[in-house]
Amino acid sequence: MSLKGAAFFFGLLAIIAGAQAEVSADQVADVVWNYFTQLSTNAKETVDQLQQSEISKQLNSLFQDNFEAVSTYAGELQKQVVPFATKLHSQLAEDSEKVKEQIQRELDQLRARITPHAEEVRRQIASTIQNLQTQLRPYAEELRTQVNQNAAEMRQRLEPLAQEMQAKLRENAGSLQASLSPYADQLQQQIEQQVAAVKGTLDPYANKLKAEADRTLEELRAGLSPFAQDVQDQLNHQLEGLSFQMKKGAEELRMKLSKGAEDLEAKLSPLAQELREKLQQDLQESLAPYVDSLSGKIDGRIEEFRQTVGPYGENFNQLLVQKVDEMRKTLEPYADGAGDHLSFLEKNVRDNLASFFNTLKQKVDQMEEKETPASPSLDSDSS
Known part of the structure; x- marks a missing residue:
């Protein structure tokens, strides 16, 4: 070389x-x-x-x-x-049919092997779903609590700046631009710091939820293996598909949490810019109404973030439960089709x-x- x-x-x-x-x-x-x-x-x-x-x-x-x-x-x-x-x-179009046929063959073999134990398999998966809901619920509640805490902390950091500006306006001492201009920079700085803090606290939750889902999946594998003798590869393939969907869901959750914080910053930052523009005019009659409304605008954007991002944990849990239940349906005797072969x-x-x-x-x-x-x-x- x-x-x-x-x-x-x-x-x-x-x-x-x-x-x-x-x-x-x-x-x-x-x-x-x-x-x-x-x-x-x-x-x-x-x-x-x-x-x-x-x-x-x-x-x-x-x-x-x-x-x-x-x-x-x-x-x-x-x-x-x-x-x-x-x-x-x-190659995808051609592979799509091949994968569908392969999954259909594997499921036919797997169903034939576990059909004599259909009731036990059904109970095993139902128990897994119940355990998944129980084990993931605290993480989803923790995520919602963290979002609420983030929202409260942001309010505590940002709204006092607006209140201080209102006090300065009432004093009306000297140039408004000179007395209030530092607040625009402080507001922008606080917005950036608080959004960075939000990202730091929310990012780990996707990994936590995925790790708990993986643990439950391994329990399901152990529970179903005795009923799938001689067709372990087919069972493992189905569980690999389920694991892939969980991983994909966790990554989507991570992206949603990050985007939620970024959207919040995108909605709060213009408030600091608008304040700068008002200060450049240095007119109390236009600045005073804006400052009076600033706290409400900050609170409204933070509340929108809280309402939007708070349920993401519960939504993720519901998705995982849905995917496990879909697998249950594909394993039922005489089930139609090969399930979601596109995920494979x-x-x-x-x-x-x-x-x-x-x-x-x-x-x-x-x-x-x-x-x-x-x-x-x-x-x-x-x-």
Whole structure:
């Protein structure tokens, strides 16, 4: 391997690791999967026209949006990932039927084996659902309590600033701009600090809920295994699909919590900017009504955040319970269909892209070992 080739892979590693970009296997998978699900509802001629050009365009846009600066390595990474992801997308329609048929065969085998124990299996899954609800409930309640606490703390930090400004206005001593201008900066600073604190306290909850769900899933695996002798692989595949849906739900919860905090900041920050604009006018008749209403505006935006984000834990719990119950239905004797085979297909897409990115990293590691002058043999190779 030449030094030039090694330099390319070293640069590639830096990009994948996030030093120069934020593109990840999951982000590429999001583009591929979302595009596939969108096209699956369109007419076939539309799919034929757009399948290759549009998916490449969307992937190119992903890279352009996420790279801070255009670089040779970014372009090289793009050249490798886009064709792989495009090819992967083109296989999805065919793979969808194959996966559906595979899941159907596995379920037929699994159902045949557990049908004599159908009542025990039903009780086992019902017990799992009840345990899941019991074990997850405290975390959801803790999340709601934390959101309420965050909202109360934000009110305690932000609303006194508005009250102080009202007092300054009543004093009306000297220039309004000179006496009140520091409050606009303080308000913005407090908004940023409080939103950062909210993110820090809410982020761990997705992991907590997912860990508890994983533990329950392992209990379910142990409980069902005695009824699935000789078809353990089929049972494990179903449980892997359920685990994937739980992981996806936890990641969606994490994104919702983060977005909730970001939306709150986006709604509060304009209040500080509006205050600056009012202060520039330095007119008490326009500033006084705004300051009088500021506390109410702050409280309204914080309350909206509390009402929106507070139920996210309960919603996540309901989703997990729903997924376990859907699995129960697919295992019932004489159940129709192969269940949600698309979730298995999506898992395959994400696994393939994760493997592809890992392969790129492994190539970098191999090139690094070959280029390191640790032995005389390397000198002979490079000559």
